[in-house]
Amino acid sequence: MSGAWRALEAALAGALAEAEGKGRRRRLRPMTRIAGGRVMLADGRTLIDFSSNDYLGLSLHPQVAARAADYAQRLGAGSAGSRLVTGTLIEHLQVEARLAAFKRAEAALLFASGYQANASILPALIGLLPAPVKVFADRLNHASLHAGLAQADLRQIRFRHNDLDHLERQLQALPNQGASRLIVTETVFSMDGDRADLAGLADLADRYDAILYLDEAHATGVFGPHGAGLAAELPACPAGGRAPAIVMGTLGKALGGFGAYVAGPQLLIDALVQACGGFIYSTAPPPAVLGALDAALDLVPGMGAERAALQAAAGRVRRAAAARGFDTLGSSTQIVPLQLGAESWAMKAMADLEAAGLLGVAIRPPTVPEGSSRLRLSLSTVHSDADIDRLVEAIGALA
Ligand SMILES: Cc1ncc(COP(=O)(O)O)c(C=O)c1O
Structure with a gap:
């Protein structure tokens, strides 16, 4: 064994022993x-x-499991390519259109997982926004949101959990002067089970000219009109229409399957297809996932x-x-x-x-x-x- 491998093994054993010593070694x-x-x-x-x-309870729902099996039998176990090469089936576009309608958005795009979505959409978005970009993030945001912001190589301005007064003070302290502002939060917090004040956030986004990025992992299917999520309840803008937001969510929770989506304006989705590494350089979600989602979208609204x-x-x-x-x-x-x-x-x-x-x-x-x-x-x-x-x-x- 080379010296490099011996050193690696010693480091790995040391890390595991340290976790064990703290009573924090995780086991499957x-x-x-x-x-x-x-x-x-x-x-x-x-x-x-x-x-x-x-x-x-959709992960074991007979209709969801049957449609997943049917799609796999008809279309194969894997998608065999990334979306931009050979991986886009008609069924991908069909379920994306259904998801967009469900989320009341112009368009939607599927991802392999929520972690991958957040970790790759955020840096792509930040790269597309006019620089400099200032990101305001709830302190208790999920690890995947932190990962995406870390990937973008900028310092997050973190506001106290669900504290919109604190967020407003931070927004005030950084006058716009040409900066793009992005507010990033979960709508239902995964570990605390509380909700973001979306009406308050939409108001701040409007007054301070910021873009809202919302993670609906735990709200999709559970809250909002027909289970469409809390973002579907965003208040109307003074100029008409609902307050705009970039909304992502996962498919492996209330929807019972696997994967994730982002929903928003068509222009955003088209730009992510060009610029989002986690979408471009990854194998397309397989047919069974599409079948499960198609069946879930039949069931959830009712x-x-x-x-x-x-x-x-x-x-x-x-x-x-x-x-x-x-x-x-x-x-x-x-x-x-x-x-x-x-x-x-x-x-x-x-x-x-x-x-x-x-x-x-x-x-x-x-x-x-x-x-x-x-x-x-x-x-x-x-x-x-x-x-x-x-x-x-x-x-x-x-x-
Ligand atoms: C708020 C939030 N965002 C994103 C994710 C990641 O989603 P996925 O499990 O599909 O990777 C999770 C999952 O636990 C989550 O709780």
């Missing part, structure tokens, strides 16, 4: 997802899953009753958490964190839930800030009232 845990919002562990135990993002029941169940869980004295961090969605603070406490709470037959995964740094370890509970329309009863009971019994 295999499980089989089964109907009714359950998972089966490798040891055969079945737990009620309160940790996945399958908010509408799931209004399920969406209402999902939020009612989340309210029950929040009330149970509050009664037990837990901070749920401003959650107003299907994501309900129980903020516990110490990592050891979060791990213990996860083990207690597991002993009660429930899966509620502990989320620890670096995914969340130091000292804010939590159980991130997420609800799905496939949970029964009896499942929620068991969760409420288990929360009440947490030591």
